Amino acid sequence: MENNRFTQDEQVSKKIILSIVGTGMMSFCGVLLETSMNVTFPTLMKQLGVSVSSIQWITSGYLLIAALVMALASYIHKRFKLRNIYTVSVILFILGLLLCVFATSFPVLLVGRLIGGVATGLTTPLMFSIINHEIPVQKLGSYTAIGAIIISMAPTIGPTYGGLVSYYLGWRLIFWIVLPVSLIAAVIGILNIEQHRDTLRPKLDILGFAWIAAAFILIALAFNEASTHGWASTGFWLMLVIGLLAVGLYAWHATHTKSPLINVKIFTYQPFVFSFLAYALCQLINLGMSFLLPNFGQLVLGTNALLAGFLLLPGSVLRIFIMPWGGNLLDRKGPSLPILTGIGCILISAILFLSFMSFLTIPLMTFFYVFFSVGFSLTYSNTLANGMKQLPMHLKDDGNAAFNAIQQYSGSIGTSLMATLIAISQMNATGISTKQAIVRGSSHDFILLIFMAVAMLGIQAWNFKIQKNQIVK
Numbered sequence: 001m002e003n004n005r006f007t008q009d010e011q012v013s014k015k016i017i018l019s020i021v022g023t024g025m026m027s028f029c030g031v032l033l034e035t036s037m038n039v040t041f042p043t044l045m046k047q048l049g050v051s052v053s054s055i056q057w058i059t060s061g062y063l064l065i066a067a068l069v070m071a072l073a074s075y076i077h078k079r080f081k082l083r084n085i086y087t088v089s090v091i092l093f094i095l096g097l098l099l100c101v102f103a104t105s106f107p108v109l110l111v112g113r114l115i116g117g118v119a120t121g122l123t124t125p126l127m128f129s130i131i132n133h134e135i136p137v138q139k140l141g142s143y144t145a146i147g148a149i150i151i152s153m154a155p156t157i158g159p160t161y162g163g164l165v166s167y168y169l170g171w172r173l174i175f176w177i178v179l180p181v182s183l184i185a186a187v188i189g190i191l192n193i194e195q196h197r198d199t200l201r202p203k204l205d206i207l208g209f210a211w212i213a214a215a216f217i218l219i220a221l222a223f224n225e226a227s228t229h230g231w232a233s234t235g236f237w238l239m240l241v242i243g244l245l246a247v248g249l250y251a252w253h254a255t256h257t258k259s260p261l262i263n264v265k266i267f268t269y270q271p272f273v274f275s276f277l278a279y280a281l282c283q284l285i286n287l288g289m290s291f292l293l294p295n296f297g298q299l300v301l302g303t304n305a306l307l308a309g310f311l312l313l314p315g316s317v318l319r320i321f322i323m324p325w326g327g328n329l330l331d332r333k334g335p336s337l338p339i340l341t342g343i344g345c346i347l348i349s350a351i352l353f354l355s356f357m358s359f360l361t362i363p364l365m366t367f368f369y370v371f372f373s374v375g376f377s378l379t380y381s382n383t384l385a386n387g388m389k390q391l392p393m394h395l396k397d398d399g400n401a402a403f404n405a406i407q408q409y410s411g412s413i414g415t416s417l418m419a420t421l422i423a424i425s426q427m428n429a430t431g432i433s434t435k436q437a438i439v440r441g442s443s444h445d446f447i448l449l450i451f452m453a454v455a456m457l458g459i460q461a462w463n464f465k466i467q468k469n470q471i472v473k
Contacts, residue, residue: 012143015192016134020143022189023086023127024150029182030093030120033100033175034062034113035158035287038415039294039305040171048106056419057224059291061110062117063412064220069121070408071212073401074262076122077129078200083193085122090186093119097182101175125404132388132396134196138331140385145327148381149319157316159294163309208261211250216409218243223416227423262405263398266391271470272399274463275387278339279403280410281456282380285346285449287411288418289372292445293365295422299438303362311366315373322377327385329378335386336464338378343460345375347453354446357439383460418445 037044041055048055076085092115099112127147135143165174222239229235254260267273290312297308326338349372356364384403391399425441426434 012135012139015194016130018188018192019130019194020127020147022185022187022192023123023130024147025185026086026089026093026182026189027120027124027127028150028154029178029185030066030116030123031154032158032161033097033116033178034059034120035154035290036162036165036174036309037113037158037171038291039159039162039298039309040166040174041295042298043166043171043305044106044109048109050106054106056227056291056415058110058113059415060220060224060412060419062113062120063287063408063415064216065114065117066121066124067216067405067407067409067412068209068213069118070125070401070405071216071261072209073121073125073129073404074397075202075204077125077397078202079204081195081199082126082130083190083195085126086186086189086193089119089122089126090182090190092116092122093182094179097175097179101172121408124408125400128384128400128404129397130193132400137389140331140389142324142327142331144385144388145323145381148327148384149323153316153319157313159290159311160309160313160316163294163305163307167304167306203259205254205257205259205261208250208253208257211246211253212261215243215246215250218246220412220416223413223420227416227420230424230427262401263395266395266399266402269390271463271467272387272390274459274466275383275390276402276406278343278456278459278463279380279383279387280406281452281459282346282376282383283407284410284414284417285350285452285456286376286380286414288414288445288449289369291415292418292442293369296360296438296442297362297365300435300442301360301362307362311362312369314366315369318370318373319377322374323381326378327381330382330385335382335467336460339382339386339460340457340464342375342378342380342382343453343457345371346379347375347450347457349375350446350449350453354443354450357443357446379456417448421445421448 037058041058044058045051045055096112096115096117096119099115100109103109103112127150128144131140131143131147162171162174165171165177218239222236222243225233225239226236251264254262254264267276293311294305294308297303297311298305326342329338349368352368352371353360353365356368387403388396388399421444422438422441425444426437429437432440
């Protein structure tokens with residue numbers, strides 16, 4: 001029953017476009033709330049009486065839960081009707097939103113964000129599944145860019161939105177204002193999502209999910225442990241090693257079961273693997289920047305939440321124009337030109353942030369972030385589109401689940417890493433002020449971002465060499 005539009009007319013129906021719009025709007029609302037809270041951390045730490053290592057779980061916990069749900073996406077999309085999946089995500093989103101609005105303690109606020117993470121974990125893979133199954137391959141780069149704009153704009157608009165609302169209206173209004181937008185998205189999605197695939201009854205790989213959950217949770221907790229007790233902590237290394245072992249156990253399990261949660265055969269396609277790794281690094285850098293810059297503006301430069309949020313706005317707006325152009329460039333010229341150019345811009349921007357650390361101002365940070373956004377716009381969606389093109393149709397759902405899960409999880413790790421390096425610097429701040437410790441920790445963050453950008457550049461350069469050789473053969 002699957003309607004493979006890749007072999008049909010290249011015209012995309014209005015209902016498909018509206019279904020992408022509806023699911024995309026809901027995904028945008030979820031990610032917007034996640035990143036808008038970053039600017040409120042100093043305020044929430046005072047109001048709720050928690051530390052930076054605790055408050056970052058509002059973001060990291062949300063991303064972790066979303067990643068775990070996204071790991072189930074392949075199974076969920078085969079087992080349930082797409083409209084029903086979307087309806088459940090809408091209900092959960094509104095429930096989580098209301099819990100946050102009325103939260104009077106940190107645990108209640110955290111539970112609300114975790115429920116919101118489940119909703120986003122359902123919605124984002126649904127949007128990309130519609131794109132990958134319903135959009136002809138000749139237009140895949142452009143439409144993937146549209147989807148990527150939705151989920152990449154939110155992390156950068158989020159701090160601006162959060163800063164503006166929390167400064168003038170209070171942090172609870174961050175959630176209230178999003179409510180009507182989410183209701184509009186719900187109506188658009190429910191009225192237009194169509195079912196062009198038969199639902200199946202695959203067996204849920206419970207053991208596989210347990211291994212993935214163990215890996216995700218333990219690695220995330222390991223960095224939280226490091227932020228509290230340092231890199232030499234026994235707990236950090238123990239949880240990290242066990243978490244990595246769980247990754248290996250899942251890989252072994254997936255090759256020895258008939259219905260793995262995510263089919264590891266996707267990792268037998270080398271260009272997909274390299275695209276997957278680069279995509280994870282790109283999102284890690286992106287969320288790391290979104291956490292680091294607004295907090296640096298407030299805690300080091302002494303600016304308010306409003307200005308700290310606005311420093312990301314020009315770069316965010318620029319993505320609306322650069323990302324579709326980059327997707328079109330991929331469709332016309334291939335992936336290497338936009339992706340390698342983009343990574344180069346990311347690397348240069350990180351070097352600029354580090355080099356001018358002692359002279360950073362809000363205008364200068366805004367300018368550097370614009371340069372970063374150009375690079376990110378050329379890299380992010382194109383890496384995803386190029387990776388998905390490498391897979392046969394029967395593995396598209398597994399590739400989609402893997403990409404979406406790593407997108408959320410790498411964001412969680414990026415936020416945790418940035419917070420951990422700053423927390424460790426504060427912990428070892430003998431003879432220096434808190435502000436100086438934060439500057440030192442932030443410089444360590446930028447050094448790490450530079451190393452990740454270099455790694456991404458090397459991975460993709462090798463990837464395109466492999467793809468070129470495959471075309472020649």
